[in-house]
Amino acid sequence: MTAVAVVVGLLALAADRREGQRDTVVRVVDGDTVVVDDDDAQHRVRLLDVDTPETVAPGQPVQCLGPEASALLEQRLPVGAEVVLEFDEDRLDRYDRELAGVFDxxxxxxxxxxxxxxxxxxxxxxxxxxxxxxxxxxxxxxxRRERGRYSPSLACTPGPR
Incomplete structure (x- = not known):
């Protein structure tokens, strides 16, 4: 199968997923990526419009507040939790993750x-x-509330800004 055929196939799979369907959290990858199951397959989902410090990027060190972002996502979306995904124009990123708003x-x-x-x-x-x-x-x-990366007492330099 050619690379073009694979990409077209992945786009078709992502387009088949309905907006608003309920999925189940399988695991949290990091502060802005989760794996969900829709009863047919597992899907990696990148939370749209937010970026968190890296914790699992190959060849990169764990960034300041990365573990905290991952822990918060694990707390908000524990394994087995139901979520609803809402999509935007582009459904997949360059890593073949679905791009979505994730609602608890x-x-x-x-x-x-x-x-x-x-x-x-x-x-x-x-x-x-x-x-x-x-x-x-x-x-x-x-x-405004000096939370997380905006805390005056933060002793490290956070990731993305």
């Missing part, structure tokens, strides 16, 4: 909660901007 059982946008804790920053991966305003507002709240 209380219908809370988890992407924004990571930023609200000061453990992630708002970021746009064009053309996807659907959740950016919510994440940016949460980030600004974290800055």
């Amino acid at each position: 059982a209380d219908d809370v946008l988890v992407n924004a909660e990571i930023a609200r804790a000061g453990l992630g920053v708002a970021v746009v991966h064009t053309p996807n901007r659907r959740f950016y305003a919510d994440v940016l507002e949460a980030q600004e709240e974290a800055e």
Whole structure:
């Protein structure tokens, strides 16, 4: 199978997934990536419009607040939790992860909660901007309240800004 055929196949699989369907959390990879199961298959999901410090990037050290971001995501989305994914224009990133807004059982946008804790920053991966305003507002709240990366007592330099 050619590389083009593989990419087309992956895009077709991502397009087949319905917005708003319920998935089950299998595991948290890091502060902005989870693996979910939709009863047919497991999918790696990258939370849209938020970026957290690295903890699992090959060849990179664990960044300041990366473990804390991962721990918060594990707390918000424990194994077995149900989530609802909402998508934007581009459904996959260059690592074949689905790009989505992830909503917990209380219908809370988890992407924004990571930023609200000061453990992630708002970021746009064009053309996807659907959740950016919510994440940016949460980030600004974290800055005003000096949470996470904005804490004056933080002894390390956080990852992405």
